[in-house]
Amino acid sequence: MTQVEAVRSEAVGPIGAGRARLGLAVLLLPVLLVSMDISVLFLAMPTLTADLDPSAAQQLWILDIYGFLIAGLLITMGNLGDRIGRRNILLAGASVFGIASVIAAFAPSAGVLIAARALMGIGGATLLPSSLSLISGLFPDARARATAIGVWTAFFAGGSAVGPIIGGLLLHHFWWGAVFLINIPVLLILLAVGPFVLPEHRSDLLGPLDLPSVALSIGGILPVVYAVKHAAAEGVDAPSAVILIVGVTVLTLFVRRQRHLEEPLLDLRLFGRAQFSVAIGSSLVGMMSLAALSYLTSVYLQSVTGRDPLDAALLGIPMAAAVFVFSMGGARVGQRIGVRASFVLALFASGVGNLLLLGIGVDGGLAWYIAGSTIAGVGYGLAFPLVSDVAVSSVPPERAGSAVGISETSFELGNALGLALLGSVAALVFRSGGDYASTLGETIERHADDPALLERASESFVTGLHVATSVGAVLLLGMAVIALVATRRPNATTSD
Template sequence: MTDVDSARRVAPDATGSRRAWFGLAVLLLPVLLVSMDVSVLFLALPTMTADLDPTAAEQLWILDIYGFLIAGLLITMGNLGDRIGRRNILLVGAAVFGIASTVAAFAPSPEVLIGARALMGIGGATLLPSSLALISNLFPDSKQRAAAIGIWTAFFAGGSAVGPIIGGLLLHQFWWGSVFLINVPVVLILLAVGPFVLPEHRSGVRGPIDLPSVALSIGGILPLVYGIKQIAAEGFELSAALIGLIGIAVLVLFVRRQTRIPDPLVDLSLFRRVRFSIAIGSGVTGMMSLAAMSYLTSIYLQSVTGREPLPAALLGLPMAVTVFLFSMYGGRIGTWFGVQRAFAFALISAAVGNLLLLGMGVDGGLVWYIIGSMVAGIGYGISFTLISEVSVASVPPERAGSAVGISETSFELGNALGLALLGSLAALVFRSGGEFADTLGETIVRSGSNAGVLHAARESFVTGMHVATSAGAAVLLAMAAVVWWTGRGKR
């Protein structure tokens, strides 16, 4: 008898309709936490800096260590969940996340806060792949599973969008640690209810996890993501480029090892499946363009139009709502039109939305931002749901966790590439427009009341934003062409 059968015998009602949907509601809790904690810290950084007085390097580590560890551990934690039990690793990860959040909220020094954020990253890396993989156990019916994955994706996308808004509301009433402490009651609910409504699943047919592969995976992804982000933040540096190249070299060794061992950490044969390869490619290109678009428009709304952080975040709600709605129906759209056609449509829609941002200017164009972000949101919502669904549906149940780890890693890599490549392109265009500081914010501070310099700097930034978002649209259209060509005549 397989472990799937034994898991269902342990929780016989777990796949029943009412209990399954209640289980999904529980799984949405960690998804919201992980996605919110990527963005919620942005608004808290000024007051936290005033309280803890971190150095510039420590500030970067406070912001980045969480995402670094999530990116580096997703594949490993997905595989570990397949072996020791997805519910087990979900609950352990939630406990680690809750404890780390408490430590972060009351951190007395930057060093303690960096350590707490690192633990949050480790916990977060267990929550994403295990929660999505458990959906395949809760919903064996493909239609129900597609709807559930759509809801999961909608909440993941929505969490990153509402993170700054929730952070702004909390900071209006409480101290900076409240943005971490809010995680604790959510974790307690998950730990109390999860064991009773979530089925356990582990693969009994797989061997022990290959520790050298784990080391090579982490040792490749972490330097690569670090190098990319460092270049995005500081411009081209030889040391950062060398670190990134070391990461690539280690990943090459990782890939070679996966082809030679009987039970690899990453089953590279998955990439022979056209839909899976399309999903991963769409994940990288989609997040690449979305990261650049979100980053640059956030600066535009604050430093060009002069809005405070909370009003600027509220202007992102139309896109968040659009992504949320179309994420919920992405699987159904894929069923109606075929997965590859739906991917092509989603990528084209996201590209058109990015191109509509060309209507934004120094003295106006807010309507173009709202319309463009909503049109792009249609594409991002559909594609991200299809990516999650294809990742789960393309593999046998015992490999779901590792497949989800690959797809989530593609999101993290795309995010880093978007900030590094497209963000650096925007910065290059900005600096070529005049004798400005490295960033628009620094230029505004240094220029004081010099209206001529301020206007020229803002115009140069808008030009750089247009060039970068157009480049992002070009990448999306190129991926759409690949999808359309590979899917000709297929539904």
């Protein structure tokens, strides 16, 4: 993704401390938008559903397609930026992201909204790798660069937690399309200021992109996820089984191709290092559980407890604040108690926070929600800034670019898998509780005159939430054990 050698710089002029800080501020704008747009729809889904009337499958695709395309294209776009210029692809991606945001805001149907979200995912895939790689040109000093990357990571992790709050505030005053239009002024600032404060970097010695690898990666991920979601929504049938087999086969071909390429999109040899694997596993599992927790509790606060989007958003502030604050200080915690202990502590706290959500119910348990989400937020905040640092520092310098690309992909893929897999688990438990509509919101609309049925439906949804967050907690605690055992020695490898 980011080439360590053979990179030509075309800086906009001497980069002093003031210009570097201004450049970092500009780079934080797309990071915040991309991560925020992952979760900003959580609170908007009930009102959006009432307006566009999407099916259950379309609702999941509205949420999922954005993250999956980002995950599938991150490494590709990072490599493309190395070839055509990282600032160039950053500004081009911002333009695509802005156009797609306008289309999404005024989408007349669920299909158009899904297409717009897909286009946003393509634009977003250019913003993350280019913004992170440009930090190296702004901060040549290693310590300053590490601090800047920590801030970048905090905004990336915090944006996902802040998304529901921003969405709630906007929905309190405007219609659901406002959650997309908020992107426009931010992107205009980036497009206006970016060319003057950001240096340009490109490599002259790289070969062409391996397009078959790009096609295989996307062609494998999407069928697998679709099959899982379809099986959870409609049950296991022949079409879902065939689609799953196709996806797994394509991913197998992708892995085999990467092993034989001199310049692979995904350097699989990196996973032979235990520290790298633990970092990637932590980000993947962490984002899976965070996405499921954020989405399911947003639906719970609105559809089960009857709160409006603003009230639901305000109740999410403690977790958002914990994620952001502890992301800013995560690197310092790692320096004091060690990276290994920090990962174990962070994953354990996140797991315990998810388990505390077992205390919430149809008629109470708000204190359990606040306590559990806040403790989980502390754990997420400690873990996420360590991932990028460990992913890069645990591999040789010549592999740092590939490591960064994989770490960013794990964040995005984890978020999308959390919605697809854990969200589908919750939906499956909900529907198994009775003869309900595909979602709780749709059930409430259809059976508003049947309080007894709505009570049972709410109980089924809460049960599904308990199951999904408990699965997330088990994954987090399991990853904590792996981090404790697998990284006993700093240079341990997976084979050790």
